[in-house]
Amino acid sequence: MTLKNLWAHRGKNGFIFVEIILAAVFSFFALDAIVVVTYNTHIARASGEFEKEHLLVGEVSPLPTSPDGEGTRSDTLGVWGLYALRDHVQSLPEVQSVSLANEVFGGRYQESSWDSVRTETGTQALLAYEHSFLRGEHFFETLGLTSVEGSPSVEELSEAKEEYGVVITRSLAQALFGTEKAVGRRIVYGGKYNFEENRKHLIVCGVVEDVKAIENQRYFYSIFYPSDLWDNSPSMLIRLKPDADAEAFLARYDMPDMRLQEGTYRLTETETFKDYLKHHNRLSEGHMLFTVFSIFLSILLVGVVLGTLGTYWLQIRGRMEDIGIMRSFGAKRRDIFRMIWQEAALLTFVACVIGQIIWLQFAMNDLLFMGEKHGALERETDWVAQFWPHFFTVCGVQLLLMLLVVTLGITIPTLIAMYTKPVEALRHE
């Protein structure tokens, strides 16, 4: 019946059929990017996601010598004044732990933060995201990372007593050694641009759970390496106790005249970790793609809604007499809706599949969206990195989306047809 009706109105349905095919072809890559970015942002959670509500970030800076800000004071404490300030913050009743840091994890994501890593005997290198931490600064416990079973505790990892020791994430350990029990194993890190002299032979002294550095991306393979203080204006990570109120803490201590200070250093611009990332991170490539493609996709879908609306409205107007006869012979309103929806759904399904088969030719030529390059590489276990699961997932989402859009388009004309009285429908011309 549905096929018969579709065939009978093939002339009128032809245009919307072609439109859906083209919309499916043109929207595939955009939808693909949106699906992958959404998955990376909201679904692919790392196992070691840390609690961010009670994590604060502040900037430590030397006090100016004069009111006009010219020059800075120096005293006998020198750089130790930084540690005095840290201890002062640590002593506050709301604070659980404090760590000075050269850089804030995920705060300034740049291309230079990447380098290659491999085992000493292996030939295949992976790309890993590097992050430095200061020895003895309670970095891991303040950030809220957790070590995997068999690895030293996060308190021990923060001490970083091993000279060439690094901490790696669980997924990197598994990718390199096939197991997360990688403590004591050796890796070769660096040499991204084939500069042999930049390669470092390091020992894995701990493994922590995976953690996401950038919101719009999957978690990366990460390496944490101990370093010395770069300058006298580091950042300070402050983890508050679970019962402390971060907003109240900020309100209390971040006023210009209430700013925490000790010796010649003070803590300024303290904010929550989430706000810090928002203010210091540039919009990622994934986010921009998501935005641009969402606009593009919306335009295409609005077109399809209008197309369906117009086509079906005019078509139903011409079929009112038939609908009147059906209603006279006992057809219910829902039968009318089902009949029209089935026609539209079948038309959409066939058109969408044709569009997807056309796009398959492009997809096979590397036109599947893999996410930001570093986040996507070498994740064979992830559906995004596997061709057929990836392709069919996006096909499924597209099909559902198109069905939804077409249903939206036919709703008003169908409702009119459903609620027209059979007598009026029979009189309709």
Add this chain to the structure above:
Amino acid sequence: MSKFILFLRHAIALVRADKLFSTIYVAGTAVAIASAMVVAIFVHIVVGDIAPESNRSRTLYLNNHFRKASMQEGEWHYYGFSTEAIDSCFRKMKCVEAVVGFTPGYRYTGNKVSDMERQREMPVTFIPTNPDFFRLYDFTFLSGRPFSGQEFQNGEPVCVITERLAKTLGLGLTPNPSPAGEGQNQQPTPLSHGRGAGGEALLLGGKAFRVVGVVKTVSYMMMTAAADVYFPYTEEALNLGLGRQSTYAYAGFLDVMILLRKGFSQQDFMRELEPLQRRYEAVASSQAGEEISWRVTANSQFFRFLNFFGRNSEGKESPSLMAMNLMPIALLMLLFLLLPAINLSGLVSNRMEARRAEMGIRKTFGAKRRWLLREVINENLVLTLIGGAVGWVLSWLFFRLTLHTREFLTLFQSEDIKSYEFSLDPAMFFTPTLFLVCFLCCAVLNLMAALIPAWRSLRKPIVESLNQKR
């Protein structure tokens, strides 16, 4: 004329006769035209002549490259320009009207300006530059004047600020007696010693600067001209050292923009530069005792942003290359028109079905097929034009709504800049070129939508058409 009025009446009657069809048709057209116009307007904002960047079509942006013979094959080092390059080379060229040495606003971020009493403070973007900046850019001076050549030579701490900054700092504005020069390039006027913009001062980086002029605030979408403070790069208080020379005499720390004289093109500039390049290379090589090569690349505003295919080996721009680079934009616009066109075709096809009997009668009375086809297309054009006008308004609304979003902002300015002016200039949206583009989009859409269904319908035999009506 009466024929036209008759046609218009007929078209309007048709629009009113089937309000449902007309509404859906106008909505479909509006979405299509709005999408295409967003692309066109964006390109216009990026490359068009819009105040104060009114001379973009005559502006060249230069890049400076050097290589020594001892360097690896194909390796070039990138530099800024020195003041010597500006004065001894570019300024002497016949095709050049003005040479602007400057550093873009995004190079210096995180700066704040306050009034002399430090009561009011504002994060700012600043551009150190030379007086030619105010010849190249068509700023509207609300008060005062640009800094003069003399002030520039002396390295005086003077500055031109925007109205927004002046208001934030509470600086007194003494309006210029008449808006002379508005819409024209400003020429330096004698130093004003009166109060107002001539007598006010501010603190930038803790150093006092005398305000000599206040200009109308520039939208962030004017990528190169937008800033809050403009001051001479020769000024030494901030210790920027921009006038310094680097490794080579013509290498330094400045970006350079060239304003070409009217009638000259990028190719003329490159042609005139060639002998100067050879002469400089000979001098530099003899001084260094090693062969030095100097290469200058010059990009017009168009090729600075729309360069999908690269350029020829000589780095020269040409109209054909420009047309080639416009192709992807045109294709994207066409894509935005194509899908709705198919949709509209379906609607027109439905309508033609309903009018088959009418067409049959008119053909019986001698109407030719091409007349009827023309009439159907013209009638449709009325609807398309209404949709086009709605679409244009929608595209403006799109910019209006997205203007304050971080995503849109980063298309124009660096995210590190903390000071923006969110405003839209009518010149960004309503220009004859954009009107023509919009009309062309409408015409193309109309043809794509109406031609095939109308032709198919009119091809049917008269008898069959007359029998159509049930």
